[in-house]
Amino acid sequence: MTKTILKAHELRVEFGGVTAVDKVTIEAHDNELIGLIGPNGAGKTTLFNLLTGVYKPTSGDVFIDDHDKLSQINQLSPYKRSQLGIARTFQNIRLFKSRTVIENVLIAMTAKNQSYPLQAILRTPKFYRNEAQNRQKALSLLKIFGMTGVADELANTLPYGQQRRLEIVRALATKPKILFLDEPAAGMNPQETAELTELIKQIQIQFKMTIVLIEHDMKLVMAVSERLYVLEYGKVLATGTPKEIQNNPAVIRAYLGEEG
Numbered sequence: 001m002t003k004t005i006l007k008a009h010e011l012r013v014e015f016g017g018v019t020a021v022d023k024v025t026i027e028a029h030d031n032e033l034i035g036l037i038g039p040n041g042a043g044k045t046t047l048f049n050l051l052t053g054v055y056k057p058t059s060g061d062v063f064i065d066d067h068d069k070l071s072q073i074n075q076l077s078p079y080k081r082s083q084l085g086i087a088r089t090f091q092n093i094r095l096f097k098s099r100t101v102i103e104n105v106l107i108a109m110t111a112k113n114q115s116y117p118l119q120a121i122l123r124t125p126k127f128y129r130n131e132a133q134n135r136q137k138a139l140s141l142l143k144i145f146g147m148t149g150v151a152d153e154l155a156n157t158l159p160y161g162q163q164r165r166l167e168i169v170r171a172l173a174t175k176p177k178i179l180f181l182d183e184p185a186a187g188m189n190p191q192e193t194a195e196l197t198e199l200i201k202q203i204q205i206q207f208k209m210t211i212v213l214i215e216h217d218m219k220l221v222m223a224v225s226e227r228l229y230v231l232e233y234g235k236v237l238a239t240g241t242p243k244e245i246q247n248n249p250a251v252i253r254a255y256l257g258e259e260g
C-alpha cells in the first residue's frame with residue numbers, strides 16, 4: 001500500500017487582492033517523485049512556501065507523515081518542519097558562500113540538533129566525538145556527489161552547477177523524508193542539466209525519499225517525474241503521468257495560449 005508522506009488539502013493563500021494559491025489539494029507518496037509545473041506566475045513557488053512553512057495558509061491544511069499518521073502542520077515554522085523531515089533548495093542559491101563546501105554540509109547537519117550548540121560551547125567529549133562522526137558523514141555524502149575533491153574549497157569559488165549540487169547535498173544532510181527542489185536547473189547549461197537529471201534519479205534510488213520538484217525544463221521534469229501536478233492561476237489544472245500530461249489538451253492550451 002502506498003503511504004502518503006505529504007498532503008495539502010484545499011490550500012489557499014491571498015496576498016492583498018491576489019489569490020496566489022487557490023484551493024490546491026495534492027498528495028505525495030512514499031518514495032514518489034512529483035513534478036510541479038505551470039506557466040510563470042501559476043503559484044508553484046508560493047505552494048512550496050506554504051508547504052515548507054515560509055507562508056501560513058489563508059485557509060486549508062498541510063499534513064505530513066509523523067510516525068505513520070498524518071499530522072497537521074499549518075502553524076509550524078520552517079525550522080520545526082525541517083525537524084519533521086522537510087528539506088528544500090531555493091530558486092536563488094542560498095549557500096554560506098564564504099564557508100567551505102564541507103562546512104556548508106556540517107552546518108545543515110547540526111542545525112537540526114538542538115543540543116548541539118550547548119555541547120559546542122562546553123566542548124564536551126561528546127562534542128568532539130560528534131564532530132568527527134559528522135565530518136565522516138559529510139565526506140561520504142560529498143563522495144556520492146563527486147565533491148570530495150572540493151570539500152575544503154570556499155562555496156563561492158565553485159562553478160554554478162556545483163553550487164546547485166552542493167545545495168542539494170546540504171538539504172540531504174538534514175536526512176529529510178521529503179525534499180523540495182525549486183527550479184534546480186535554473187541557469188544551468190545543457191551539460192549541467194543532463195548531469196542534474198542523472199543526479200535526481202540517483203538520489204531517489206539511493207535515498208528512497210519523496211521528492212517534489214518545480215522545474216521549467218520540460219525535458220528534465222518529464223524524465224524524472226512519476227506524477228505531475230500542473231498549476232494555472234493558482235489552481236490545479238491537471239494531474240497525471242508525464243505521458244498523460246503531455247497529451248492533455250487543457251495543459252497544452254495553458255502553455256501555448258488560447259490558440260494552441
Ligand SMILES: Nc1ncnc2c1ncn2[C@@H]1O[C@H](COP(=O)(O)OP(=O)(O)OP(=O)(O)O)[C@@H](O)[C@H]1O
Pocket residue numbers: 015018019020038039040041042043044045046047
Ligand atoms: N509575497 C507575495 N506578495 C504578493 N504577491 C505574491 C507574493 N508571492 C507571490 N505573489 C503572486 O502570486 C502569484 C504566484 O506567484 P509564484 O511566484 O508562486 O508563481 P510561480 O508559478 O512560482 O512562477 P514562476 O514560474 O515565474 O517562478 C503571482 O501572481 C505573484 O505575483
